[in-house]
Amino acid sequence: MGFINKLRSRWHEAETLLCVGLDPDPAKFPAHLAGDPDRLFRFCREIADATAQFACAFKPQIAYFSAHAGGEEALARLIAHIHAAHPDVPVILDAKRGDIGSTAEQYVAEAFVRFNADAVTLNPYMGRDSAAPFLAHAKRGCIFLCHTSNPGARDFQELVVDGEPLYQHVARTIASAWNGSGNCALVVGATFPEELRVIRELVGEMPLLVPGVGAQGGDVGAVVRNGRTADGTGLMINSSRGILYASRGEDFAQAAARAARALRDEINRCRKR
Numbered sequence: 355m356g357f358i359n360k361l362r363s364r365w366h367e368a369e370t371l372l373c374v375g376l377d378p379d380p381a382k383f384p385a386h387l388a389g390d391p392d393r394l395f396r397f398c399r400e401i402a403d404a405t406a407q408f409a410c411a412f413k414p415q416i417a418y419f420s421a422h423a424g425g426e427e428a429l430a431r432l433i434a435h436i437h438a439a440h441p442d443v444p445v446i447l448d449a450k451r452g453d454i455g456s457t458a459e460q461y462v463a464e465a466f467v468r469f470n471a472d473a474v475t476l477n478p479y480m481g482r483d484s485a486a487p488f489l490a491h492a493k494r495g496c497i498f499l500c501h502t503s504n505p506g507a508r509d510f511q512e513l514v515v516d517g518e519p520l521y522q523h524v525a526r527t528i529a530s531a532w533n534g535s536g537n538c539a540l541v542v543g544a545t546f547p548e549e550l551r552v553i554r555e556l557v558g559e560m561p562l563l564v565p566g567v568g569a570q571g572g573d574v575g576a577v578v579r580n581g582r583t584a585d586g587t588g589l590m591i592n593s594s595r596g597i598l599y600a601s602r603g604e605d606f607a608q609a610a611a612r613a614a615r616a617l618r619d620e621i622n623r624c625r626k627r
């Protein structure tokens with residue numbers, strides 16, 4: 355099953371719009387993992403196993419793995435573990451790739467062959483030819499940065515080009531011209547709920563990956579109100595640090611499960627309003 359259908363099944367059958375972010379930072383790990391050469395994998399595997407039932411997707415951020423010797427091998431093993439143990443939950447590789455076509459082909463092999471991710475985040479700044487090698491894989495998701503969650507999102511993404519802010523042009527172009535295989539989605543920060551509302555109007559039912567709740571302070575109610583589709587889905591609302599570091603003790607995985615369940619439930623309460 356392709357990424358978009360896997361995601362839709364998860365929204366409807368597991369009744370969750372929560373994306374669990376996997377951003378392992380050894381400085382924040384519980385003491386019993388200190389010095390363990392396999393700590394990135396062990397920490398994330400326990401988090402994934404504890405939170406899978408509450409997740410519509412997992413989103414490992416590649417930098418948290420590639421920053422460490424052996425980290426990319428840990429990431430490959432982690433994704434293989436998720437596919438084997440939680441086959442219904444799609445994996446989004448957060449790598450924000452984008453380059454000329456020949457290099458993009460290598461990034462395609464990285465995301466879809468080496469790591470076997472169901473979807474990958476992409477930077478659309480280099481234009482259509484940089485996205486084409488990814489778009490050709492109709493069963494994999496291509497999730498493009500549109501309006502990011504950080505304060506600097508305003509620097510370029512809100513510049514007015516041909517009478518509209520650049521982020522709106524990006525949303526419109528991807529929805530109308532790049533989504534021929536129906537495998538596109540957009541990243542929109544929870545910290546910009548008004549822009550989220552505008553993007554939802556521009557892109558119809560297209561899935562939106564929404565980071566920025568939890569540690570970055572985005573409002574869950576505003577995200578659901580402004581970002582959901584008519585059937586109350588359409589969103590992958592990501593939380594990473596708020597789930598991963600709910601406890602720094604040996605009970606970290608159980609605490610992560612409680613945090614994931616609480617956020618899943620809060621999102622679902624907002625969907626009913």
Ligand SMILES: O=c1ccn([C@@H]2O[C@H](COP(=O)(O)O)[C@@H](O)[C@H]2O)c(=O)[nH]1
Nearest residue numbers: 415502503543565568569570593594595
């Ligand atoms: O606009 C963006 C795009 C990506 N991210 C990523 O999402 C998570 C957020 O982590 P939290 O701990 O929940 O704040 C992280 O991997 C970012 O690289 C984003 O925050 N904003």
